[in-house]
Amino acid sequence: MSSPFRTASGGRIDRTTTIEFTFDGQTLPGHPGDTLASALLANGRHQVATSTKLGRPRGIAAAWAEDPGGLVQVEEPFPEPMLLATTLELHEGLVARGLPGQGRLADVPDSARYDAVHHHVDVLVVGAGPAGLAAALSAARSGARVALVDEQSEAGGSLLSGTDQLDGVAAPAWVAAAVAELSRHPEVLHLQRTTAFGSYDDGFVLALERRTDHLGAEAPKNVSRQRVWRIRARSIVIATGAHERPVVFTDNDRPGVMLAGAARTFLHRYGVLPGREAVVFTTNDSAYDAALDLSRAGVRVQAVVDARPAGSPQRREECERAGIRVLSGAVVTGTHGVERVTHALVAPFVDGEVGAGSAIACDLLLVSGGWNPAVHLFSQARGRLRYDETLGAFLPGEQVEGLSVAGSAAGVLDLAGCLADGRRVARAALSHLAIEPGADDRLPTAPEPAVPAAPLVLWRVPDTSGAHGGSQFVDLQRDATVADIARAVGAGLRSIEHIKRYTTIGTAHDQGKTSGVLTSGITAELLGIPVQDTGTTTFRPPYTPVAFAALAGRDRGSLFDPERTTALHEWHVAAGAVFEDVGQWKRPRYYPEPGEDMETAVLRECAAARTGVGILDGSTLGKIDVQGPDAAVLLDRLYTNLISSLKVGSVRYGVMCGVDGMVIDDGTVLRLAEDRFLVLTTTGGAARILDWMEEWVQTEWPELRVHCTSVTEQWVTFPVVGPRSRDVIGAVFPQVDVSTEAFPFMTWRDTTLDGVPVRLARISFSGELAFEVYVNPWYAVPVWQRLLEAGRPYGITPYGTETMHVLRAEKGYPIIGQDTDGTVTPHDLGMAWAVSKKKPDFVGKRSFARPANQDPLRKQLVGLLPVDRQTVLPEGSQIVEFRADGQLPPPPVPMLGHVTSSYRSAELARPFALALVKGGRERIGDTVHVPVHGILVPVEVTGPVLVDPEGARRDG
Amino acid sequence: MQLIACPWCGPREEVEFSYGGQAGVPYPADPAVLSDEQWAHYVFFRDNPKGRFAERWNHSAGCRRWFTAIRDTATYRFERVSRLDDPKPVT
Numbered sequence A: 001m002s003s004p005f006r007t008a009s010g011g012r013i014d015r016t017t018t019i020e021f022t023f024d025g026q027t028l029p030g031h032p033g034d035t036l037a038s039a040l041l042a043n044g045r046h047q048v049a050t051s052t053k054l055g056r057p058r059g060i061a062a063a064w065a066e067d068p069g070g071l072v073q074v075e076e077p078f079p080e081p082m083l084l085a086t087t088l089e090l091h092e093g094l095v096a097r098g099l100p101g102q103g104r105l106a107d108v109p110d111s112a113r114y115d116a117v118h119h120h121v122d123v124l125v126v127g128a129g130p131a132g133l134a135a136a137l138s139a140a141r142s143g144a145r146v147a148l149v150d151e152q153s154e155a156g157g158s159l160l161s162g163t164d165q166l167d168g169v170a171a172p173a174w175v176a177a178a179v180a181e182l183s184r185h186p187e188v189l190h191l192q193r194t195t196a197f198g199s200y201d202d203g204f205v206l207a208l209e210r211r212t213d214h215l216g217a218e219a220p221k222n223v224s225r226q227r228v229w230r231i232r233a234r235s236i237v238i239a240t241g242a243h244e245r246p247v248v249f250t251d252n253d254r255p256g257v258m259l260a261g262a263a264r265t266f267l268h269r270y271g272v273l274p275g276r277e278a279v280v281f282t283t284n285d286s287a288y289d290a291a292l293d294l295s296r297a298g299v300r301v302q303a304v305v306d307a308r309p310a311g312s313p314q315r316r317e318e319c320e321r322a323g324i325r326v327l328s329g330a331v332v333t334g335t336h337g338v339e340r341v342t343h344a345l346v347a348p349f350v351d352g353e354v355g356a357g358s359a360i361a362c363d364l365l366l367v368s369g370g371w372n373p374a375v376h377l378f379s380q381a382r383g384r385l386r387y388d389e390t391l392g393a394f395l396p397g398e399q400v401e402g403l404s405v406a407g408s409a410a411g412v413l414d415l416a417g418c419l420a421d422g423r424r425v426a427r428a429a430l431s432h433l434a435i436e437p438g439a440d441d442r443l444p445t446a447p448e449p450a451v452p453a454a455p456l457v458l459w460r461v462p463d464t465s466g467a468h469g470g471s472q473f474v475d476l477q478r479d480a481t482v483a484d485i486a487r488a489v490g491a492g493l494r495s496i497e498h499i500k501r502y503t504t505i506g507t508a509h510d511q512g513k514t515s516g517v518l519t520s521g522i523t524a525e526l527l528g529i530p531v532q533d534t535g536t537t538t539f540r541p542p543y544t545p546v547a548f549a550a551l552a553g554r555d556r557g558s559l560f561d562p563e564r565t566t567a568l569h570e571w572h573v574a575a576g577a578v579f580e581d582v583g584q585w586k587r588p589r590y591y592p593e594p595g596e597d598m599e600t601a602v603l604r605e606c607a608a609a610r611t612g613v614g615i616l617d618g619s620t621l622g623k624i625d626v627q628g629p630d631a632a633v634l635l636d637r638l639y640t641n642l643i644s645s646l647k648v649g650s651v652r653y654g655v656m657c658g659v660d661g662m663v664i665d666d667g668t669v670l671r672l673a674e675d676r677f678l679v680l681t682t683t684g685g686a687a688r689i690l691d692w693m694e695e696w697v698q699t700e701w702p703e704l705r706v707h708c709t710s711v712t713e714q715w716v717t718f719p720v721v722g723p724r725s726r727d728v729i730g731a732v733f734p735q736v737d738v739s740t741e742a743f744p745f746m747t748w749r750d751t752t753l754d755g756v757p758v759r760l761a762r763i764s765f766s767g768e769l770a771f772e773v774y775v776n777p778w779y780a781v782p783v784w785q786r787l788l789e790a791g792r793p794y795g796i797t798p799y800g801t802e803t804m805h806v807l808r809a810e811k812g813y814p815i816i817g818q819d820t821d822g823t824v825t826p827h828d829l830g831m832a833w834a835v836s837k838k839k840p841d842f843v844g845k846r847s848f849a850r851p852a853n854q855d856p857l858r859k860q861l862v863g864l865l866p867v868d869r870q871t872v873l874p875e876g877s878q879i880v881e882f883r884a885d886g887q888l889p890p891p892p893v894p895m896l897g898h899v900t901s902s903y904r905s906a907e908l909a910r911p912f913a914l915a916l917v918k919g920g921r922e923r924i925g926d927t928v929h930v931p932v933h934g935i936l937v938p939v940e941v942t943g944p945v946l947v948d949p950e951g952a953r954r955d956g
Numbered sequence B: 001m002q003l004i005a006c007p008w009c010g011p012r013e014e015v016e017f018s019y020g021g022q023a024g025v026p027y028p029a030d031p032a033v034l035s036d037e038q039w040a041h042y043v044f045f046r047d048n049p050k051g052r053f054a055e056r057w058n059h060s061a062g063c064r065r066w067f068t069a070i071r072d073t074a075t076y077r078f079e080r081v082s083r084l085d086d087p088k089p090v091t
């Protein structure tokens, strides 16, 4: 197979190797070094897809990421939507097809790895074109720590697209020497195929390295596919070049209409002739290079159409020598053709008026309206832009600390100027960092820049077709036209941000790289205001699309968030536990026996704890060791009740409130010594309460001699619960007198098991006789197994969090955060007994006296019993009340409160619930209603304690 | 992502820090003597200036120390940080 539009020689492709790829079902040849776009053009294919709204044929209009048209879907080797043919490196076996604007996500899992690397440098240079290379060389020669990142497959930028000589050799040879020099500096990191896509505060830049995409199926499995570089630079040099700007005219979207610079790139870099007969339409000198180069390569250049009245005298002469006709003071007003341009309509253009025109046959129409500096990274870091009237472009308008812009990104458009600017900016950055420049920091000798004729700023050619800009395309990907902008302006929109959203211009994959400044210009023209006043839309990361998989990196699946497991986790898994997530913890929810669902398992587990003995892995409870001479003072200030009166060896339940008087946590406190307490928090409150304690100690009471340390991970906790728990504990710890007299409720004892220290505490979260067993996690499994063994005669039953919740709810014990929501005081929970009247102050006390906290209609915790003894009320259900006449009040029906916890009780043989109800304690005995699936279920309001309200069971 | 200079650890990534609101709002010496309005001002009211603001920050994923920062709420720029035992900073 041969490619009809491939040049005989030249380009940066490897002609010795032919690779086959498939596009739209057709197998085609290409070479290593091609992009999909260059290979398609080499085979004579311009059209890639049809447009998203209008279905118009669309082709390749640029040579890199600014291309608005050539979106493809990759099918092989891995399905990926919405890639640009111009940036997709060709590889063997690539299968792709053109996309009408919308892609399709892969329906197979992505098996590739993605990762991230942090990197710190003195100087980061973005872009390895002439300015970037000059800057990187200058920085590297100083010995500074440098990173150079560039988005293309090889360094060089625009140097690969021309015919310039540097230091007397072809520019690509100079690039190779520069890259080799950089590689000899040990402190230089040089990354190609790496797009700096976001620039943030304090020299922080995110860059995406495509490590194996270009290898296709050959990609090694042990190398991450893409890598996000998180670079922190003391100084950043942005040398990202410039994007050529089109001129808008009627039917400017046909395949074969291309930016002039792109044609040069396809010719010199890829050895591709983008056509046979070309018309070049320009407003500035740069497009003449494309006309002359293509002519030299054998393309018949029918005419250079220069919108400037006098054109460019110097370039005209060069064209005439090459036999190219130049039409000055003329414009392209339209095109003919369907799937490919066949004619350019050319007309005189005098004082903004278009004259009578004629059609010139061509299969390639090159366009240049000037150059837009790629100021994206500068602008993302909140650098302000200024409009330059001569260039018709926005330039970096001010200095941003630690950020400088060099070369054509700063509006310098000649090669020698870009090289000098790169070195100048790098040296300024070094000087700012107090780094001496290196010796022999020389610039290559570059061609003397020609003095160009002044460019003309022309956003669009007046529409002579009668369509009022209806097929003058501004954003080809969005099918948005001059008529759309006119409609937006006509609707009264003035802000460029609003016009963007109204027209959708600049919202496609390319984020307006070719259309953005055009929109500002055309809008300003329509509004009759200066372009500076229109400004640009805000530049936001990413510069080019980045896959979510790359941003996620390794933070996927089980690595997304740490999973915390207790020392018994393997045992729980082997026992067939069903787990639930409690914060980051994996906790057994219940242990189903064969054939059991959750409901039957939980009823069985509950019955065991209430009638025999159950055992729970409560190791996730938060534990804070509070030590120091002032430990009791601190706890007195933070708990609502008195802690300092607690005796060593005893345990007290306590409640903590915020300064607003609302409950933030509850738990028990063990006094280990005069100056030492173990504070137990809820599983979810562990980190928060430690923060809370440290905040008060550091910011308000630094004079207190006290230290708080998390010991959650240092102790496992196994509550052994039920009337037979004393038998089990007595059997495992025979040296401990477990009688109520010797070991009363709310006390703790230290003992040992085979020499291992164990702490036992008589704490109950179920109302039953219970012992909590504390031990170092290393001994968790044997201690747990000893307890199970000793409990076997009593049918000891491991239970999970669901049973724990039912048992505590039957006793009316609230879960902070489930039965409370940050608007609930201890009094609302019926815990006035836990609020000290003796202490002069504690956190939250003053708020209890606020009128709102005295309101008798505050929501209070009560129990609910569905009258039908059947319905399990959904948690979160609203509670309503009938009027005296037995009817529901008219809407909006007042809400009395809501259900906070709801379960089926084995003990009560009926479902029950806890709820927060307005003036709830006054309503005990009343019947209220809860809507469940459209039916109003009558429920009786009760006190919150439904099982053993006398507390007779706690001592067994 | 910004760098925040912890007065104990030096510049660290902003994700290591947590915000603690306005600085210089001490817990009242004797809350019991305050009127409801005065107490409500302590509990609920904070300044919200555009520009320089004295704030409490915590290096929560680092040394866990609280410190005071003078920060510009319009530019996000940290102008000064100080330890709690340093003299009170002035905005």
Ligand SMILES: [Zn+2]
Pocket (backbone or CB within 6 Å): B006, B007, B008, B009, B010, B059, B062, B063, B064, B065
């Ligand atoms: Zn710190």
